[in-house]
Amino acid sequence: MTSREAIIAAARQLFAEQGYTAVTIKDIASKAGYSPAMVMKAMGSKAELYAAATPLAPSDEELSTEPLGFQLARRLVERRETGQPEPWAMAPIRVHDSPDRELAREETRNKYLGWLSERLGPQQQKAELVMALLIGFGSGMRSIGLFAEVPAEELIQRYGAILQQIIDS
Known part of the structure; x- marks a missing residue:
């Protein structure tokens, strides 16, 4: 799993459990095992991370x-x-x-x-x-x-x- 995939997986789980507002970049970084700076570098912003972490429609x-x-x-x-x-x-x-x-x-x-x-x-x-x-x-x-x-x-x-x-x- 790449760092980006790990970050997205951690964000997806946290957003599902707590919602966008309650989750911080620091929370996501901790869960993914990376620094907050790495999360921001990989994803750009919390809003972009949220969009990437949103589960896809059914397939x-x-x-x-x-x-x-x-x-x-x-x-x-x-x-x-x-x-x-x-x-x-x-x-x-x-x-x-x-x-x-x-x-x-x-x-x-x-x-x-x-x-x-x-x-x-x-x-x-x-x-x-x-x-x-x-x-x-x-x-x-x-x-x-x-x-x-x-x-x-x-x-x-x-x-x-x-x-x-x-x-x-």
Whole structure:
């Protein structure tokens, strides 16, 4: 892993846990194992680092053959189980904490709704409903610790069915 990759990984984790405002360059440097000066040299500014650390929109690499609602639920639960950053939970944080909220809102809508719309068809409201459910599910599990005692596969089946019902409607 390069120094840049290590810095971005540390920033992604800290921003996901604490949000943009609460995280300092010093925090990121400490977590990544570099000096604050090295972090600034590699990334330019905190805002640029935040943009680089924001998880990408979902990708088709992760898709399987099960129905989309179950696939989406599975991805969120598996990322929680493995401690990976959760893009759906970070989406509202990215907008709220961004130095340019309007730009962040537009980029987030384009990435996430765009990805969903490609899979769900032209009904914008359906994509928005699924996006809202994914943001709530991801945020609830990560920020509040919801469903911590529910076995992973049971949670995937129950929440996946809710998502799939909307997708199929």
